[in-house]
Amino acid sequence: KNQPNVETKNATPIVESASVANVSNAVKPNLPNIHILTMGGTIAAAGSGPAQTTGYEVGVLTPDQLIEAVPSLKDIANLTTTQVAKMDSGTSNTDAVMVKLAKEAQKTLDDPKYDGVVITHGTDTLEETAYFLDLTVHSDKPIVFVGSMRPSTALSADGPFNLYNAVALAGSKEAQGKGVLISFNDKIGNARDTFKTSTTGVDTFKNPELGYLGYMQGGKPYFYNLPVRRHTNQSEFDIRSMTEDHLKRVDIVYSHANDDRVMVDAAVSAGAKGIIHAGTGNGSVHEKTLPGLQDAIKKGVVVVRGTRVPEGIVTREKIDDDNTFVVSDNLSPQKARILLMLALSQTQDIQKIQKDFNQY
Numbered sequence: 256k257n258q259p260n261v262e263t264k265n266a267t268p269i270v271e272s273a274s275v276a277n278v279s280n281a282v283k284p285n286l287p288n289i290h291i292l293t294m295g296g297t298i299a300a301a302g303s304g305p306a307q308t309t310g311y312e313v314g315v316l317t318p319d320q321l322i323e324a325v326p327s328l329k330d331i332a333n334l335t336t337t338q339v340a341k342m343d344s345g346t347s348n349t350d351a352v353m354v355k356l357a358k359e360a361q362k363t364l365d366d367p368k369y370d371g372v373v374i375t376h377g378t379d380t381l382e383e384t385a386y387f388l389d390l391t392v393h394s395d396k397p398i399v400f401v402g403s404m405r406p407s408t409a410l411s412a413d414g415p416f417n418l419y420n421a422v423a424l425a426g427s428k429e430a431q432g433k434g435v436l437i438s439f440n441d442k443i444g445n446a447r448d449t450f451k452t453s454t455t456g457v458d459t460f461k462n463p464e465l466g467y468l469g470y471m472q473g474g475k476p477y478f479y480n481l482p483v484r485r486h487t488n489q490s491e492f493d494i495r496s497m498t499e500d501h502l503k504r505v506d507i508v509y510s511h512a513n514d515d516r517v518m519v520d521a522a523v524s525a526g527a528k529g530i531i532h533a534g535t536g537n538g539s540v541h542e543k544t545l546p547g548l549q550d551a552i553k554k555g556v557v558v559v560r561g562t563r564v565p566e567g568i569v570t571r572e573k574i575d576d577d578n579t580f581v582v583s584d585n586l587s588p589q590k591a592r593i594l595l596m597l598a599l600s601q602t603q604d605i606q607k608i609q610k611d612f613n614q615y
């Protein structure tokens with residue numbers, strides 16, 4: 256029950272598929288070879304009418320149908336596809352799914368015939384999966400995440416143009432070596448810093464304070480900024496030597512007025528090896544919650560002092576040295592969970608884990 260609908264089939268070369276009427280059946284040697292890994296989400300969704308933008312069925316379009324909706328893709332890339340999952344990323348994404356996708360992306364990028372990868376993904380947890388791949392996949396070839404906010408059946412559906420831009424970006428020289436990118440609504444963000452900011456608006460992926468890396472315009476990327484934190488080829492985490500068993504349980508505990516230790520204790524009894532404390536303000540820990548975190552640490556749980564506030568950084572204070580907390584830097588709780596899981600796959604050493612949070 257509630258298992259993500261995950262399946263893998265062999266890569267289908269769209270260029271050889273007679274059933275795909277709008278896609279050229281000849282490989283054009285002057286165009287980049289881009290492989291699309293599909294995960295489901297609203298970009299592959301269908302509703303019942305032109306104004307339905309919520310409550311539609313997610314992940315129903317096949318990879319071929321996704322591509323058929325954008326006939327001009329054949330002019331910018333030779334495309335092949337693999338359906339890795341057809342999930343609603345808000346209800347069904349798991350660490351196992353992320354591992355499976357990262358392995359699939361690594362395998363594709365290691366194949367000299369491919370120039371880049373596009374991943375179509377639901378937007379709810381896109382930023383988490385994208386950051387996971389940014390930290391574990393080793394390649395300088397472009398890796399571009401894309402999705403949509405409106406289902407394929409809606410008026411002004413944003414999926415087709417988003418997909419066109421993502422394929423154009425993945426086929427560009429400019430996108431090489433910049434880590435995992437998120438291409439959405441004509442903008443290019445990096446996986447670490449970009450996050451979903453609107454429940455239903457099409458301009459949802461951004462980082463209001465730190466901005467974007469660039470724009471897509473006329474099917475071309477225009478870059479202005481570079482990510483400086485370690486990613487892809489410079490990362491110590493490596494999907495090639497990792498299985499889902501290496502990823503330990505990390506829970507997020509969200510603080511609020513009138514907080515207490517109940518949720519921390521629940522995480523510890525559920526077997527958490529790490530806790531991200533999404534504190535108020537600059538990472539404040541409620542006085543009634545603190546003893547719970549201290550007891551968790553005594554049991555060997557690693558606690559990251561983070562914040563529920565979307566902007567700004569949490570830096571080390573006396574409370575962190577007194578309690579051996581790690582601080583989250585400027586990572587959101589959901590991105591801190593990804594990094595802590597990966598850090599815990601290598602060490603329990605607090606200083607090393609803090610160094611990871613300072614570098615990634």
Ligand SMILES: NC(=O)C[C@H](N)C(=O)O
Pocket residue numbers: 295296297298313342343344345346376377378379380402403404405
């Ligand atoms: N816009 C979307 O893709 C939302 C959808 N619930 C998903 O994350 O799969």
